[in-house]
Amino acid sequence: MAHDSPLSLKYFYIYNSSYGQKEGEEAQKILYYYPTKTDLDSQIKNVGLTEAIIKFTETFNCNQQCESLHTQKTRQLYYQPEDGFWMVLVLTVPTATKTKEGIDHLEYQSDEVQDNIYWAVLKQAYRSFQLFNGSFSNILDSEKDPTKLRYKLDHFFAKYLIKLKPQHADILDVFHGIQFLPLDKKTFLHVQTLVNLLECSFPKVRHTAFLYNDQLVWSGLEPDDMQAMYRYLITSLLPAQMETELQGGPMPRQSAAFSALHFGSRFVSGPSNLQGDDVGKIPKVYLKNDDGPVICHLVIYRALNATVCLFIDEAVSLEMDFFQRLDIFLGHRLTSLGSEIAEQFNHSVASAASAESGAKFVYFNQLNRAQKSTIHLDNRKSGNISVPVDVLRILADVNADFMERKPTTGETIVKTMNDFWVVGKLSNLREFYVVIHHKNANLIEINEEVKKLCDSQFKSIFFNE
DSSP: OOSBBEEEEEEEEEETTOOOOOOGGGGEEEEHHHHHHHHTHHHHHHHHHHHHHHHHTTTTTTTTTOOEESSSSEEEEEEEEEEEEEHHHHHHHOOEEETTTEEEEEEGGGGGGHHHHHHHHHHHHHHHHHHOOOHHHHHHHHHHHHHHHHHHHHHHHHHHHOOOOOGGGOOHHHHBBHHHHHHHOHHHHHHHHHHHHHHHOOEEEEEEEEETTEEEEOOOOOHHHHHHHHHHHHIIIHHHHOOOOOOOTOOOOOOOGGGGTTOOOEEEOOOTTTSSSOOOOOOOOEEEOOSSSSEEEEEEEEETTEEEEEEEEETSSOHHHHHHHHHHHHHHHHHHHHHHHHHHHHHHHHHHHOOOOEEEEEEEEETTTTTEEEBBSSSSSSSSSSHHHHHOOOOOHHHHHHHHHSSSSEEEEOOOTSEEEEEEETTEEEEEEEEEEOOOHHHHHHHHHHHHHHHTTTTSSSSOO
């Protein structure tokens, strides 16, 4: 449907209710506000209204926090990631012009803004900030003055919100899952061998993750950390790196003798020139731990679409000698392994294309955060999908119904007015959503087609009832 005004981000702000308790000091509550050019009076007014709404709803159920507010023109989502801190996302409801009795009037499409999707988007924003800066509370531990926290929030979200694409958010944002690359036993063993040899040769390395293209092959991180890191890699870092490669960016080399062995290899985070003294900008990440966050350097090395992420304790001083030895160790090994994976990857893509059926699906495993989708044609959040948008929204509605009822197993079947069948199945912490376009099918035929799809795509992974 064409919209006169599409869904868009109107406001995003973070505040702490415990600040600015005295009259005239209300502005102290505000830690970050977007758009930054919004006048202070409007900021104070909107934050105060949010506080009032949250306090008012607590009188009805003190055990459940208010998560959203629906108005005709906006949708407001609330998330409290830490005690006292609130994050608020305000979206404009899309509109469309409708003609009735020869008169045009504006209609707000509120059904197109789904709470479960955008609450997940808000939660992801916090997790992304936490990954690179730590929690709000940890930042304030060193000094009670929130100036440092305001600076970090402004520095992070000024870039983060530019890349946010709320109009393309869908059920994958609810899952926030990881796309794994299945390999045969021999190739996976080669990956495992490289990771083990790397960690033994470089004891400074605490954890390792290995990706090929946009898919994860191996990770030594906890699932929660890998979820946040995976999204950062595939939506921000790797696309920027690929664009640099396509534009002919600098390819650091030690010498011409290494060219054949290190074809296309480079440090994505680290030195751009191994012959110099500058080790480059190396980001730090905050990994979860029972005893508090563990801060690590993030060193990323890439060759032939294969990416190795190394997590090294913050206390370790990274010198140029380390990067030179790492390049010598990884360059030819990663190039060779990337070539081996490429052959298998291309073969699996060709096989999948030849065996592709009319049914499209989305799969998510809550245990290992694995997700797979044939509805989405890429991971770039560009709206490149193979089904109508209204059908995709039904998947999120079915998921919301599952989450509200919290069944251990369940199945929902929906038929749309334009002859699309949507099937949602929940079993053993695995969710499976299928879209089939079949005009004259009945329930028995749809059920059989879903069963065949489960058997062909997942075999023993997904268990049918």
